Amino acid sequence: xxxxxxxxxxxxxxxxxxxxxxxxxxxxxxxxxxxxxxxxxxxxxxxxxxxxxxxxxxxxxxxxxxxxxxxxxxxxxxxxxxxxxxxxxxxxxxxxxxxxxxxxxxxxxxxxxxxxxxxxxxxxxxxxxxxxxxxxxxxxxxxxxxxxxxxxxxxxxxxxxxxxxxxxxxxxxxxxxxxxxxxxxxxxxxxxxxxxxxxxxxxxxxxxxxxxxxxxxxxxxxxxxxxxxxxxxxxxxxxxxxxxxxxxxxxxxxxxxxxxxxxxxxxxxxxxxxxxxxxxxxxxxxxxxxxxxxxxxxxxxxxxxxxxxxxxxxxxxxxxxxxxxxxxxxxxxxxxxxxxxxxxxxx
Numbered sequence: 394x395x396x397x398x399x400x401x402x403x404x405x406x407x408x409x410x411x412x413x414x415x416x417x418x419x420x421x422x423x424x425x426x427x428x429x430x431x432x433x434x435x436x437x438x439x440x441x442x443x444x445x446x447x448x449x450x451x452x453x454x455x456x457x458x459x460x461x462x463x464x465x466x467x468x469x470x471x472x473x474x475x476x477x478x479x480x481x482x483x484x485x486x487x488x489x490x491x492x493x494x495x496x497x498x499x500x501x502x503x504x505x506x507x508x509x510x511x512x513x514x515x516x517x518x519x520x521x522x523x524x525x526x527x528x529x530x531x532x533x534x535x536x537x538x539x540x541x542x543x544x545x546x547x548x549x550x551x552x553x554x555x556x557x558x559x560x561x562x563x564x565x566x567x568x569x570x571x572x573x574x575x576x577x578x579x580x581x582x583x584x585x586x587x588x589x590x591x592x593x594x595x596x597x598x599x600x601x602x603x604x605x606x607x608x609x610x611x612x613x614x615x616x617x618x619x620x621x622x623x624x625x626x627x628x629x630x631x632x633x634x635x636x637x638x639x640x641x642x643x644x645x646x647x648x649x650x651x652x653x654x655x656x657x658x659x660x661x662x663x664x665x666x667x668x669x670x671x672x673x674x675x676x677x678x679x680x681x682x683x684x685x686x687x688x689x690x691x692x693x694x695x696x697x698x699x700x701x702x703x704x705x706x707x708x709x710x711x712x713x714x715x716x717x718x719x720x721x722x723x724x725x726x727x728x729x730x731x732x733x734x735x736x737x738x739x740x
Contacts, residue, residue: 434660436734438711439651439669441718443642443728446617450632452607454478461639463623466725473613473621474638480608488601494543495597499590501539505581506532523565528580530554530561536586607634619644620727642728649678649718651734652711658683660738667716671732674724682715 450456458475461467509531537554540546620642626632649669653661665680716734718726 432738434657434736434738436651436653436657436736438653439649439716439732439734441647441671441726441728441730441732442650443619443644443647443726445622445640446619446643447637448473448613448616448639448641450474450476450613450634450636450638452476452478452480453634454632456626456628456630456632456638459623459626459628459638461621461623463621464727465621466619466644466727467615467621467641468618469615471615473615475612476632478607478611480604485601485604485608488597488604492594492597492601495590495594498539498543499587499594502582502587502590505579506535507577507579509575509577523561527558527561527565528578530558532580532582534558613638615641617641617643617645619647620729622728644726647718647726647728648681649716649732649734651714651716651732652709653714654711658712658714661714661736665736667734667736669716669732669734672730674722676719676722678717678719680714681717684713684715 455477456474457477460472460474467473534551534554534557537546537551541548541551618641622640622642624637624639626636626638632638649671661680661683663680663683666677667680668675668677670676
């Protein structure tokens, strides 16, 4: 009985060839993958980072409204929060009165002190030294009276100055003949007295100006465009002057930051061209900075400020490198976005 092997031969040729081609393709793919893995450095520890700008309250008070949420994108000039400040209109009026009194006192000090002194007649006229003592004592007595009216010195100090003046007058009179006349003169104020009065005016004006600024500081605006990171504040919280309300990741100063091992660092150099996958977007950039100082110190992520979102990095001996982000991307960059970086190596 004859066996027809023609059909079997055709079957083996047909499907055997397909198997051979498939094996060849698989081998080629494996070879390409092996070569690609050997010539491409992959860095998985990478994310978008930016300079953190702390938005601070200009005045103390209560946080009445927080107009943004964590992770929200804001534009420069956008409302961040409203603060109910603690400065009252009565406080401002009192400060205005203080400024006016300080200015009046300065004007009087600059004009000098007008004093009336006894001028004994006859051959027993008071000496020039006695007259000078009387003038100085009266100037001090007048000055103490002004400071007492402003609340700067006590009544005891004022009365002591008055007693010194009376003593000076009595001493001068001891040189006088029975007939006495009086002379009015202006004594210039001492330079240190004028400087003290000028300082009082400046301090009063500064206090008034700060109070007026505080009264108007009810709205806090975003200084830059970027991503919001909330600080530890809530609506109704008491706010101190200068306290950080939120941090904003500056959208105009943003980059891709990767952390590399010593072995990876040895294969990198400034200006190197890299590719990366940023949450589904294929992008390209260059290596713009290598932060050698960050190695092994567990520092806070670059750009972090008081109250900002970045967390403390683990002390893992890695070094931070910065990679540029394209300026014409079709989507918005946000700090914290993760990426996988690929760096082609020379073979």
